[in-house]
Amino acid sequence: MRRVLVVEDEVLVGMMIEEMLQDLGYELVALATHLDQALALARSESFDFALLDINLNGKQSFPVADVIRERGLPFLFATGYGDRILDAHYTGAPLLQKPFSLEELRRALKRAGL
Amino acid sequence: MAVEPQAGKLLTTILDGIGQPFYAVDGNWRIYLYNRDAAQHFGRSAKQMIGTMLWENFPQDIDTERGRIIRGAMASREVVRGETLSLVGRYISYVIFPLGDGLGVFFRDITDRRNAERQRDEAEEALRKRSAELEAVLETIPTAVWFTTDPELRNVVGNRRATELLRTAREADLSSTLNHPDHFAVFREGNAVPPEARPLHRAARGEIVNNELLEVRFAGGDRRMILMRAAPLRSNTGELQGAVAAAADVTERHRHEDHLQLLVNELNHRVKNTLAIVQSIATLTLKDIDPAVRAAFEERLLTLSGAHSLLTDESWDGAHLAAVARASLRAGRDRISFAGEDLRLRPKSAVALAMALHELGTNALKYGALSVEQGSVAVRWSTSDGRFRLHWEERGGPVVLAPVRRGFGSRMIERGLAAELRGEVRIDWRPEGVVCTIDAPLVAIHERV
Numbered sequence: 001m002r003r004v005l006v007v008e009d010e011v012l013v014g015m016m017i018e019e020m021l022q023d024l025g026y027e028l029v030a031l032a033t034h035l036d037q038a039l040a041l042a043r044s045e046s047f048d049f050a051l052l053d054i055n056l057n058g059k060q061s062f063p064v065a066d067v068i069r070e071r072g073l074p075f076l077f078a079t080g081y082g083d084r085i086l087d088a089h090y091t092g093a094p095l096l097q098k099p100f101s102l103e104e105l106r107r108a109l110k111r112a113g114l
Numbered sequence: 115m116a117v118e119p120q121a122g123k124l125l126t127t128i129l130d131g132i133g134q135p136f137y138a139v140d141g142n143w144r145i146y147l148y149n150r151d152a153a154q155h156f157g158r159s160a161k162q163m164i165g166t167m168l169w170e171n172f173p174q175d176i177d178t179e180r181g182r183i184i185r186g187a188m189a190s191r192e193v194v195r196g197e198t199l200s201l202v203g204r205y206i207s208y209v210i211f212p213l214g215d216g217l218g219v220f221f222r223d224i225t226d227r228r229n230a231e232r233q234r235d236e237a238e239e240a241l242r243k244r245s246a247e248l249e250a251v252l253e254t255i256p257t258a259v260w261f262t263t264d265p266e267l268r269n270v271v272g273n274r275r276a277t278e279l280l281r282t283a284r285e286a287d288l289s290s291t292l293n294h295p296d297h298f299a300v301f302r303e304g305n306a307v308p309p310e311a312r313p314l315h316r317a318a319r320g321e322i323v324n325n326e327l328l329e330v331r332f333a334g335g336d337r338r339m340i341l342m343r344a345a346p347l348r349s350n351t352g353e354l355q356g357a358v359a360a361a362a363d364v365t366e367r368h369r370h371e372d373h374l375q376l377l378v379n380e381l382n383h384r385v386k387n388t389l390a391i392v393q394s395i396a397t398l399t400l401k402d403i404d405p406a407v408r409a410a411f412e413e414r415l416l417t418l419s420g421a422h423s424l425l426t427d428e429s430w431d432g433a434h435l436a437a438v439a440r441a442s443l444r445a446g447r448d449r450i451s452f453a454g455e456d457l458r459l460r461p462k463s464a465v466a467l468a469m470a471l472h473e474l475g476t477n478a479l480k481y482g483a484l485s486v487e488q489g490s491v492a493v494r495w496s497t498s499d500g501r502f503r504l505h506w507e508e509r510g511g512p513v514v515l516a517p518v519r520r521g522f523g524s525r526m527i528e529r530g531l532a533a534e535l536r537g538e539v540r541i542d543w544r545p546e547g548v549v550c551t552i553d554a555p556l557v558a559i560h561e562r563v
Binding site for chain 2: 010012013015016019055079080081082085097098099100101102104
């Protein structure tokens, strides 16, 4: 079973994503709701890929993506802002628009090869 | 020409040949020389005039300006030159000189020249007045304006605002400022724009520049956004004679728009987040109930979210019906055709139509034309006579049975949408396929009310 790190500042949304991932056959490693926590988990935790909400209580999660990228692991962004929010370093990165359905998550993971 | 008997034929020929009126009087004002041009000027023949007294012919002129000039010359015995009104009311330039004990008078009719000069003076005055008015306007308006009279911008003039905008001294050489600026650089969408590619230069080469947004970055670090227009100046024959450019400082407006966009984006994010939370609560709460019910709820929520996204892209100013229809009918879209004019919906209409089309699409997928492979849906809309009309028609599906009880979707369409659009919405459960028609006042669809 593939292990997923979820970074999402809304706990309820995070819980729903956990359910969706389980329905799709993935295992949640950890749910990070703050940037510091997400950075620590991104550096230390063992996972196959990450699902990253871009806006974490007003801070952007790109530093977390940097860490994950340095580790050579894949990730998928999720946001309610649209793709214009993407940092220039991440133009074209896989992006899922919130809110999303189970089917949309499945398709996004498939497109990203996850 | 006639002269007294002592004048010879040669004198007559000379006087008639000089091409200007001439006459001579003796010390008693008796006319004794009077040429052909004088006869033409005064309208009296030599036969009528020779031997008569000057003031007998023009008694009313003795005390006029011209009369005083002639009498003064007779008294002073000096050559007198000048311009005045003639004895017959024409403008003349004259030379009066002593001749014997009397006077010789040459004059030339300059009425046409004087009229031309007067017209020129009037035209010059009108032009000066117009120029002064234009200059006053140019100095008063909050728009920077530059003129050039050559393609290389060697000669450039600008108004007060032009020097203020580019932060140069009033007396600065604008040609140098625009061709070799040393205290600012110009950018378009983040890319440096060299002087020769800027609006006034391009207009001076014949190009018309409309509403070009440029950023001026000053050496001190300050930046201003300017909106520019420029056009070539051409002669009546179309020859390029220079160019004019105008620029308005839109920095504050631009900042305001950026700020507004930021607010809209933030608001949209919060709405999306709230919808995601509502979705999460529903998903977690309704975990153990029929998955179809959960899915129906989730799809409605996502349709609402999709409509919000379209509106956010347009700063909540409205959304295009075609985009709304496509976003709301994602499932089975390859079998749905859309036809209709480009129509912009006001935000509330966009959301209401998005939800209604989603319900129709969901019904078609579950029970109607889209539930079978060969089925299809045609969505057409049009506007005429101040009305908006949309027609949803399913074909090739299973035989339709009218529902015994109206579900939430049907009620949302027939009652909710009709109320929102202030029109009529009807679902016709025809055996061959569902037909839904919407007929509403256009004003309720695409204008803010």
